[in-house]
Amino acid sequence: MKIEKHFLATFLEDLKKNRVVLPTLPEVAMQVRKVVNDPKATARQVAKLVSTDPALTARLLKVVNSPMYRGVEKIENVQTAVARLGAQQVRNLLTALVMQQLYQAKGTTHTRARLKELWSHSAKVAALSFVIAKRFTGLPADQAMLAGLIHDIGVLPILQRAEAYPQLVEHPAALDEVIKHLHSVIGPIILDEWGFSPELVAVTSHHEDMWRKDDGNKTTYVDVVIVANLHSYLGTKHPHTKLDWADIPAFEKLGLTPEETLKTIEAARDELKEVRALFAS
Numbered sequence: 227m228k229i230e231k232h233f234l235a236t237f238l239e240d241l242k243k244n245r246v247v248l249p250t251l252p253e254v255a256m257q258v259r260k261v262v263n264d265p266k267a268t269a270r271q272v273a274k275l276v277s278t279d280p281a282l283t284a285r286l287l288k289v290v291n292s293p294m295y296r297g298v299e300k301i302e303n304v305q306t307a308v309a310r311l312g313a314q315q316v317r318n319l320l321t322a323l324v325m326q327q328l329y330q331a332k333g334t335t336h337t338r339a340r341l342k343e344l345w346s347h348s349a350k351v352a353a354l355s356f357v358i359a360k361r362f363t364g365l366p367a368d369q370a371m372l373a374g375l376i377h378d379i380g381v382l383p384i385l386q387r388a389e390a391y392p393q394l395v396e397h398p399a400a401l402d403e404v405i406k407h408l409h410s411v412i413g414p415i416i417l418d419e420w421g422f423s424p425e426l427v428a429v430t431s432h433h434e435d436m437w438r439k440d441d442g443n444k445t446t447y448v449d450v451v452i453v454a455n456l457h458s459y460l461g462t463k464h465p466h467t468k469l470d471w472a473d474i475p476a477f478e479k480l481g482l483t484p485e486e487t488l489k490t491i492e493a494a495r496d497e498l499k500e501v502r503a504l505f506a507s
Contacts, residue, residue, distance in 0.1 A: 229393045230400045234407060237387060241412065248412075249382045251420045252324045254279045259421060262317040272313050273305035276320065285323050286316070294500055318368040322352070322375050326505060328382060336395050337385050344385075345505070347458060348375050353501035354454035355447075357494045358487070362480050363445050371501065373426055373447040374454050377433045380413030381405055410434055436466075436474050449476040457491055 240246050251259075257275050261267045277283050283304055290307045291300055301307050308316050329345040332338075355374030360367040384405055388394050394401050413430025425447050432438055432448045433455055453476050459466050471477060471484040480487075491498070 228400075229391060229397075230404050233388070233391055233394055233404050237384070237404075237408060238411075241415070246383055246412070247386065248416050248419055249328050249379070251321070252327055254282060255321050255324045256420070258317055258320050262313045263421075267313060269305050269308035269313065272308045272316065273303070276304045276316075282320065282323060286320060289319055289323070289504055292500060292504075294497075294504075315366070315368050318366075318372045322368075322372050323504070325375055328379075333386070333389055334395065337389055340385055341382075344378060344381055348378055349502050349505040350458045351375070351377060351451065351454045352505065353498045354457050354491065355450050356501050357491065357497055358454055358480070359447075359450050361490055361494070362482060363450065365445065365447060365450065369426075370447055370450050373429045373451050375505075376413075376417065376422075376426065377429050377451050377455065378409060378413070379416050380409035380411065380430055383412060383416075384408050406434075436469065436476075439475050443479065445479050449479045452476040453480060453482075453487060457487065 237246065250256075254275065258272060261271055261275060276286065286304060286307060287301060289295065290311060295311065301310060304316075311319075325348075326345060329341045329348075333341075352371045352374035356367045356371040359365045359370030363370075388401060388404070394404065410431055410433070414427045417427045417430055429447050429451050433451045435448075436452060438448070452474070456466050456469075456471060456474070477484055477487065482490075
């Protein structure tokens, strides 16, 4: 049996029996998400939770005072940020800001390089998703950014498990094949564990399904991420660049042609840099 087939078979069996170690969202992000889901939660409660992590507090305040969100007056504390932006938006920003921790796991040189590459790609798709959602949809841009950031979350446990298979790690094409088959299966399981909304869970399931039409004419985060993901590969030899984008339903649902999207993204170059800067090391 080829090594990738053996890996796939054992991984799926272990997944079925709950023997796969899933990544966990940092505690402060989990607690904030839980509190925000409580309709009785106050800005003060959210702020108190966030403030238990001084480093995260500093990063959040830096973001909310950046050109992306800045209002007339500078925001000096988390409670004001929650009051100004709303708890839901702060929750999404915090989740996005802590996500990078998951891509800094220890491992072989190969695994660390893969994680670094995966994080860079995810940050790029997040920035593109933010701009596309903001310019062409009624979807909250911060939620679209988070959708772009987590679309490949299912790759993380695969890379962790692959460390026990040197033959697989030493053959990138074989590992890519495994990732292709598994990451959209395990991604939804991770986000379910984290308590994410069905709309975001769907992104991890369907972002590679270029021809999906399941949601009728309703624009979804899946559509935004599909288009963002495609644009992230421009200038590379990725197979997605060889598809006829004009036939991909997500563009039609966004009311765009691929050419129009390209022009918009080119015009939003500065904004894309600002968003990607949020996720710089």
